[in-house]
Amino acid sequence: MPELPEVETIARGLHKRVTGDVIESVWLGRKPEPLKSTALEIARVLEGSRIGGVRRVGKHIVVDLERNPVARPPRSAKSRKTGLARRGFKTRPAPPSPTTLAEAGRAARPELAEGSIRSTAAGAIQSKSQWIVHLGMTGRLLVCEPQDEVLKHTHAIVQLASGRELRFVDPRRFGRLSVTRDGKFEAGGFEPLEVELDRFTVLFHGRKTPIKSALLNQKLLRGVGNIYADESLFRAGIRPRRRAASITHEQLRRLFLSVKEVLQEAIALGGSSISDYVDAAGEEGAFQLQHRVYGREGEPCLVCKTPLRRVVIAGRSSHYCPKCQK
DNA sequence: ACTATTTCCTGGATGC
């Protein structure tokens, strides 16, 4: 279940491997789509774009895209592969059309050199856009070779000029793909690793909701999920059910430090591999071995040996030590 | 304006 450290690990791996590559063609799976934007919008923005870099914002992977603002020839309905996929496809997807959009554009408008910013297409084309990927619970974004087996639940295949492919695989379909045309993706909330203490304190001030729920609220802090919320609360000595408003300033300071500490340690270990999480290179993280409460219901607290408890808060299982956390 | 609950989705675990 990718949270901030897992997404950070994936984004770093992708950044290293695909920055500078050019997207030649895009295949998107069937509806009901795992998509926020429409398949058409996604394909239009991606195809012909150069990957300027990959980074993390909250739990989102942001792929920054650049393109030559060339006039774009209309595509015929027949040439569009999007939406043609059928449920549970098992064969290789159709190969990319021999002429990519970018090539067609350059051929049609050779005077538009690399780096040109002007477009004749009435504001329809931006030089900066973004591909936004949210992995949900079980999503993966993998760099593959074309001959690699296409995994079940592959919902998108992005073919790169280098010959490799970026594949989005998501069995549970909680993941989302979308694009922006202005390069201005906004996630809301503050980055937990960047937020300052006074801001952090204000975020929770006066809230009646349990502190666990507040930590999971992406409009406050972005990137903290169930595992790291529980681990942070344990390190701070705060029970997950405590109302945010009832937490003292000193305890909030401890929580502030704990959140950063847990996330930084997890990033250093490549994230937590629970169930099937792997990074862009297929490597597992190691932070699951450092979990002190998450997934340890009934096991002894590592500090005081008291059996750990699990309760459900706002539909999320929450693990804590009844003695160490008040 | 907040907060709480429901919904989406499928594989794996559990129970009979």
Place this chain on the structure above:
DNA sequence: TGCATCCAGGAAATAG
């Protein structure tokens, strides 16, 4: 072995 049921959870939608 097989079949039904439950559970995991991020975030949007809905309800209170």
